[in-house]
Every structure is written in structure tokens, then in C-alpha cells.
Amino acid sequence: MPYDPSAFPPFAVTVDLVVLTVRRHALCALAVRRGEAPFQGRWALPGGFVRADEDLTQAAARELAEETGLLAHDPDAPAQDNGAHLEQLATYGDPGRDPRMRVVSVAHLALAPDLPAPRAGGDASNARWAPVEELLQQGGYGRDGEPVAPLAFDHARILADGVERARSKIEYSSLATAFCPTEFTVGELRRVYEAVWGVALDPRNFHRKVTGTPGFLVPTGGTTTRQGGRPAQLFRAGGATLLNPPMLRPEV
Amino acid sequence: MPYDPSAFPPFAVTVDLVVLTVRRHALCALAVRRGEAPFQGRWALPGGFVRADEDLTQAAARELAEETGLLAHDPDAPAQDNGAHLEQLATYGDPGRDPRMRVVSVAHLALAPDLPAPRAGGDASNARWAPVEELLQQGGYGRDGEPVAPLAFDHARILADGVERARSKIEYSSLATAFCPTEFTVGELRRVYEAVWGVALDPRNFHRKVTGTPGFLVPTGGTTTRQGGRPAQLFRAGGATLLNPPMLRPEV
DNA sequence: GTGTTTATCGTCAGGAAGACGACTATGATC
DNA sequence: GATCATAGTCGTCTTCCTGACGATAAACAC
Numbered sequence: 001m002p003y004d005p006s007a008f009p010p011f012a013v014t015v016d017l018v019v020l021t022v023r024r025h026a027l028c029a030l031a032v033r034r035g036e037a038p039f040q041g042r043w044a045l046p047g048g049f050v051r052a053d054e055d056l057t058q059a060a061a062r063e064l065a066e067e068t069g070l071l072a073h074d075p076d077a078p079a080q081d082n083g084a085h086l087e088q089l090a091t092y093g094d095p096g097r098d099p100r101m102r103v104v105s106v107a108h109l110a111l112a113p114d115l116p117a118p119r120a121g122g123d124a125s126n127a128r129w130a131p132v133e134e135l136l137q138q139g140g141y142g143r144d145g146e147p148v149a150p151l152a153f154d155h156a157r158i159l160a161d162g163v164e165r166a167r168s169k170i171e172y173s174s175l176a177t178a179f180c181p182t183e184f185t186v187g188e189l190r191r192v193y194e195a196v197w198g199v200a201l202d203p204r205n206f207h208r209k210v211t212g213t214p215g216f217l218v219p220t221g222g223t224t225t226r227q228g229g230r231p232a233q234l235f236r237a238g239g240a241t242l243l244n245p246p247m248l249r250p251e252v
Numbered sequence: 253m254p255y256d257p258s259a260f261p262p263f264a265v266t267v268d269l270v271v272l273t274v275r276r277h278a279l280c281a282l283a284v285r286r287g288e289a290p291f292q293g294r295w296a297l298p299g300g301f302v303r304a305d306e307d308l309t310q311a312a313a314r315e316l317a318e319e320t321g322l323l324a325h326d327p328d329a330p331a332q333d334n335g336a337h338l339e340q341l342a343t344y345g346d347p348g349r350d351p352r353m354r355v356v357s358v359a360h361l362a363l364a365p366d367l368p369a370p371r372a373g374g375d376a377s378n379a380r381w382a383p384v385e386e387l388l389q390q391g392g393y394g395r396d397g398e399p400v401a402p403l404a405f406d407h408a409r410i411l412a413d414g415v416e417r418a419r420s421k422i423e424y425s426s427l428a429t430a431f432c433p434t435e436f437t438v439g440e441l442r443r444v445y446e447a448v449w450g451v452a453l454d455p456r457n458f459h460r461k462v463t464g465t466p467g468f469l470v471p472t473g474g475t476t477t478r479q480g481g482r483p484a485q486l487f488r489a490g491g492a493t494l495l496n497p498p499m500l501r502p503e504v
Numbered sequence: 505g506t507g508t509t510t511a512t513c514g515t516c517a518g519g520a521a522g523a524c525g526a527c528t529a530t531g532a533t534c
Numbered sequence: 535g536a537t538c539a540t541a542g543t544c545g546t547c548t549t550c551c552t553g554a555c556g557a558t559a560a561a562c563a564c
Binding site: 454457477481482497500502 | 552559562
Binding site: 095 | 261263303304307340346347356358
């Protein structure tokens with residue numbers, strides 16, 4: 001491998017973000033409207049250039065903070081504060097994925113609890129939380145009957161990969177708690193699983209599973225009735241990051 | 253996200269390869285000796301620049317072919333031919349990971365059956381299969397008593413990530429068959445698991461598990477005694493790529 | 505033949521999960 | 535205030551899977 005610094009093609013490197021949250025029982029992703037060509041006016045994933053002195057993770061955390069105000073915390077640290085989970089997803093570098101120049105995008109996956117309305121540089125109309133199914137359907141019609149344009153660039157593929165990563169990772173890790181506020185009930189955690197997987201889970205078996213896994217949930221002592229019905233115990237995420245044996249995703 | 257093509261810092265983009273195989277009951281990785289500074293004379297992972305008209309996967313497949321002669325096949329296709337499994341691993345882009353310039357490396361993971369001696373541009377002394385434990389130990393001594401220098405750049409980290417990916421992925425997928433030739437026995441497959449995980453598995457329970465999983469193994473009708481002992485049935489990898497329920501890795 | 509090696513089949517106990525009954529403690533409705 | 539709807543929590547039972555391990559089979563070495 002001769003390594004000639006004068007003989008490499010220059011690339012632009014960006015980070016794109018798949019920011020997921022659960023709103024109204026649906027898995028939603030953050031989308032921003034593009035202000036310039038190409039794909040002007042179309043929805044896209046938030047992202048931007050990596051700066052010259054910046055690590056890839058730093059760039060992703062900076063973009064996340066700019067778009068949502070969320071602070072990222074290290075994926076290896078337990079989700080104690082109310083920051084978002086952030087991890088690298090994959091890298092997309094097809095020549096021609098950006099018509100202007102050769103751009104390699106290092107996509108990152110961020111998981112956040114339900115948030116107030118997003119802000120994209122202060123302009124709310126240019127950023128929104130959209131159900132991932134709406135963003136991924138090709139040329140259909142949204143809930144409001146308006147035609148849905150596919151996401152810009154290859155962002156539909158990136159979003160699909162991020163959603164699949166989240167769906168599989170909550171099986172064997174405690175990552176689902178990243179969608180919950182600091183204190184949450186077993187039922188709220190179950191509704192996260194149901195929204196991400198799009199299935200219904202048995203509340204009794206789910207309760208047995210999560211409370212029976214050592215280190216997964218820590219009771220805080222409090223209770224809440226914010227979901228109606230009988231008061232539920234409040235928990236925090238425990239130190240355990242791996243779920244063994246995993247939570248089984250029902251097939252079909 | 254203002255997107256000004258004149259205002260992005262230029263990056264060099266490379267692919268680095270973690271090529272794993274199983275030799276003599278040990279998980280081994282392909283290492284090449286560096287001919288130039290920095291890290292001249294040190295061992296490193298094979299890799300090279302992504303060309304201007306090349307996809308990232310194409311670049312990785314090209315490097316793999318140059319180093320080993322192996323043809324990569326699509327990760328989504330079943331491992332039918334005797335090509336190698338190739339998938340993207342992760343991307344490493346710390347400023348300063350290469351002292352000369354800003355390099356972002358998209359690491360790929362390749363799994364291959366046991367091969368003849370490697371060739372690095374025709375020079376055998378500059379490429380070798382080394383047990384991953386030997387490559388990952390920091391400043392220890394190899395089997396021959398010579399001091400072991402750590403891998404160049406951040407390649408130890410990349411290799412460790414690749415090994416961890418392989419270790420976890422053979423749990424829930426049929427990826428272990430990528431380490432085997434086209435036809436193999438249950439015992440040979442078990443020795444792959446034992447080498448990758450570094451544990452001993454019960455031959456009877458392993459046999460029950462792999463032969464009882466529908467679509468995992470397809471008997472070819474033949475038998476072999478190449479391992480000694482009673483003749484063993486020969487199998488090919490079946491179409492199933494996911495193992496459900498997964499193969500459980502013994503703890504400790 | 506005897507011993508060794510590897511492959512393969514069987515048995516049994518323990519653990520986890522799916523299905524589901526039963527009970528509890530709230531707020532909402534009449 | 536009684537009743538109802540809602541959500542949470544505890545148990546039970548059956549089934550499946552795994553880990554431990556005995557037993558048999560078919561080759562080779564001597």
C-alpha cells in the first residue's frame with residue numbers, strides 16, 4: 001500500500017443523524033426541510049460537515065445539540081442524566097449520492113425521550129418529528145392526505161438502517177430506557193417496546209421479565225398515576241446495559 | 253445546515269480490513285508490514301485509499317482481492333461460493349489518528365475459510381496470519397519470544413472491534429459457516445465456534461442445536477474422516493442467515 | 505482384538521417464556 | 535357513593551430450550 005499524500009482524491013465528510021423518539025405510541029424521527037438545492041424543500045435527516053479539528057462523535061454530538069438542544073452522553077456510560085444516547089450507525093459513500101461532489105457521510109443514531117417541538121436553527125416549520133413509517137413510505141400519502149415525497153439523498157436507506165438498529169438493539173440491551181425520562185414506569189417502558197417494534201406485548205409477562213432481570217431497573221420508591229389506572233411504581237435505569245437472556249421480539 | 257461546497261475541509265478516505273480466519277484452532281487476522289513511515293516496519297491492517305469513482309464496499313472488496321485473492325460476496329446473499337463474507341464494520345476519524353493528514357478510515361470485516369499463505373503484493377514476508385491475541389497484546393512477547401510491537405495507527409482498536417463483532421455475530425447468525433469451506437462437518441463448525449469464542453463446547457449439545465435449527469445446515473450426502481474417528485456427515489450452509497433462538501455463548 | 509478418537513442418539517432436570525386467571529388501586533361516570 | 539373502565543401486579547401452568555452427561559457407532563493405530 002504505497003501511501004502518497006499527494007495522490008488521494010479529496011472527500012467531504014459529513015455526519016447525518018437518525019434521531020429517534022417515541023411520541024403518541026409511534027416511533028418518530030427528526031426530519032429537517034432542506035433550504036437549498038439539491039432536493040430543495042424536501043425533508044432530510046439533520047447533519048453537517050465534520051470540522052477539521054473534530055472527532056466524528058464530537059461532530060455528531062454538536063449537530064445533535066444544534067438541532068435538538070440535547071446533550072449526548074457516552075454510549076458506555078449508563079443513561080443517568082437526561083441526555084440522549086448517541087452511537088455511530090454506518091457510513092455511506094456511494095459516488096453520486098450527492099450530485100455536487102464526493103461526500104462520505106458517517107451516520108449516527110441518537111435515541112431521545114419525548115421532547116418539546118424541535119427547533120432547526122430557530123425555525124420550527126423547518127423541523128419536525130415524523131413517524132418513521134411516514135418518512136419511509138415511498139410516494140404515498142401522509143396522514144393529512146398530502147403526497148409524501150421520499151427523503152432527500154439516500155436518507156431513506158440511512159433511516160431504515162437506523163430504525164433496524166434500534167429495533168434489534170433493544171432486544172438485548174437496556175437501550176429502550178433511552179426513550180424514557182429519568183423516572184418511568186414498567187408500563188411506559190413497555191409502550192416504548194410496543195411502539196418501536198409495532199407489536200402488542202403481554203403486560204404481565206413483560207413486567208415479570210424486566211423486573212426479574214437483575215440490574216435492569218432500580219425502584220425509586222415513588223409512584224405515579226399519570227397513565228391512569230392503579231398507581232405504578234417508578235423506576236430508574238439500572239447499571240446493566242446488556243439484557244441476558246434478551247427480550248424476545250414476537251415474530252410477525 | 254448551510255451547505256457551501258467551498259467551505260468544507262478536505263479529508264482522505266481509506267478502507268481498512270479486518271480479515272479473520274481460523275487456523276490451527278486459533279482466530280487469526282491478516283496483518284501486513286508497513287514499508288514506509290509512519291510506523292515503518294510495524295504490523296498494520298491491510299487497507300488503502302478509496303478511489304474517486306468507487307463505492308466504499310467496492311474499495312474494500314478490491315483491497316481484499318489484492319491482499320488475499322478472495323472474492324467478496326454480498327452479505328445478504330448466502331455463502332454459497334467460496335468467496336469471503338464482507339461487511340462494513342465502523343468508521344474511525346480521530347483528527348491525529350494519522351500524523352500526516354486528516355484520514356477517515358471506513359473499516360470492514362471479512363471472514364474467510366483457512367487459506368494458503370497470504371501474499372502482500374507478492375512479498376510473503378510482509379504479510380501473515382497472526383493470532384488475534386498476539387496482535388492485540390500490548391508490548392508483550394510473541395510465541396517466538398520476540399517482543400511484540402502494537403499495531404500501527406489505531407489498528408489495535410479496529411481489530412478489537414472487528415473481533416468483538418465476529419464473536420457476537422456468530423451467536424445469532426449463520427456467519428460461522430463463512431469460516432468453513434463449502435462442505436464441512438458439524439465438528440469442524442464446532443471448532444470454529446470454539447476458536448472464535450475461546451471456549452470448549454459440548455459436542456452433543458452443539459450437534460443437537462445446529463442440526464435441529466431448520467435451514468441452518470443442509471446435508472450433502474457425503475461423509476468424511478479427515479478429522480479422524482468415526483466418519484462425519486458433510487453439510488453445506490443452508491439458506492437461513494439468522495439463528496433463532498441464538499447459539500448461547502458460555503459466560504466466563 | 506484393544507484402545508483411541510470422533511460422531512451421533514438419548515435421557516433428565518432446571519430455567520425461561522407464552523397464555524392467561526385473579527386481584528388491586530386509581531379516576532371517571534352515573 | 536356505587537359502578538365501571540383502566541392500568542398495574544402477582545401466580546399458575548404448559549411448553550420449549552438448554553446444560554450435563556450416559557451410551558453407542560464407526561473409523562484408525564497398534
